[in-house]
Amino acid sequence: MECQVGYWLIVSELDGKCCPEYKCEPKRVCVHKDIEYQPGASVPGSECQNCTCTNTMDSNSSLLKIVCDVRKCEKNCEMGYEYVKINSHECCGSCVQTNCVLNVNGTKRLLKQGETWSTPENKCYEYTCIKSHETFTVIISHTVCPAFQQSNCQPDTIQTAANGCCKICVEKEKACKLVSMKTRIKHKDCWSKEEVDVPYCEGSCNTFTKYSAGAMQHSCTCCKEARYSNRTVDLQCPNEKVVPHTYIHVEECGCSHTDCTTAAGHPARKRRSFTLL
Known part of the structure; x- marks a missing residue:
């Protein structure tokens, strides 16, 4: 004799009887899909259920009861x-x-x-x-941010x-100053092999025109070299000949007075006349 899953096979030898008696008695387990689960064990349920094998007897099967709770999603x-x-x-x-x-x-x-x-x-x-x-x-x-000077x-x-x-x-107004620059020097068809320092002067000087003593007063200054020197650099020519060339190297700049060009007189504007028709 064979018992279902979750039941014990009990064999009894009775006096006066030839054959033993066979009996299936329930174990203290839960059964789900032909698998036994001990009390307190988790039992597989649906996707949204948490099931547990309890110690409570199920009156329908004489086995322990399985209780399921709805799973809460976080x-x-x-x-x-x-x-x-x-x-x-x-x-x-x-x-x-x-x-x-x-x-x-x-x-x-x-x-x-x-x-x-x-x-x-x-x-x-x-x-x-x-x-x-x-x-x-x-x-x-x-x-x-670029450098910022409130005083400027x-x-x-x-x-x-x-x-x-x-x-x-x-x-x-930006003051007259020396500006550094590197460039290749050209003379006729010859060029310097590498870039050389050729500083130049840039900036504003105090130049103005104003009315004074019945006439326009002009004061002109320009930003120009104040100190310079001559330097020599080798130039490479198309015929592979190397020739020396002397150029001016500006070392200091400053504002120096110069003659202002006299402004040409402005002819009087002719008034246009219109005839209303």
Whole structure:
């Protein structure tokens, strides 16, 4: 004789009887899909159930009873994530990242994909949210402002540039100064093999025209070399000949007076006359 899963086979030898008696008695187990489970053990259920083998007797089967609870899905996601159920056959979904989470000075802020944001206090730093595959990342860009000297600005002209970061102003006239430059020197068809230092003078000097004592007074100065020297460099010619060439090397610049060109007289404008018809 064979017993079902979850039952013991009991064999009894009775006095006065030739054959023993066979009897199936229930074990203290739960049975699910022909598998025995001990009390307290987890029993597989559906996707949305949590089942457990209890110590309570099931009156219908004389075995222990299986109790199932509905599985609770955790739908509370962190900031920047949303609960999404992708597969319909699954009981619960998962938290999927949908935004960037920016933490600036302990304050968190959400940024959408492609969104750029800066703090009102510091527009020089920009935070941009980008997406790579399924990951959202914040990229930080820093604007480096050019050197700014308030003393070199005209009064009441200091303002913030369009980027909201750098300060700009209307600069005062730039003084005459020496500007360094490197270039290849050419003379006729010959060139220097390498670039050489050829400084030059650039900037403004105090030049003005004003009315004084019944006439226009002109004062002209120009930015020009104040000290220079002659230097020699070898030039390579097309015929492979190397020739020396002397050029002027400016060492110091300054403002020097010069003659102002007399402005030509302006002829009187003729008034146009119109006849109304």
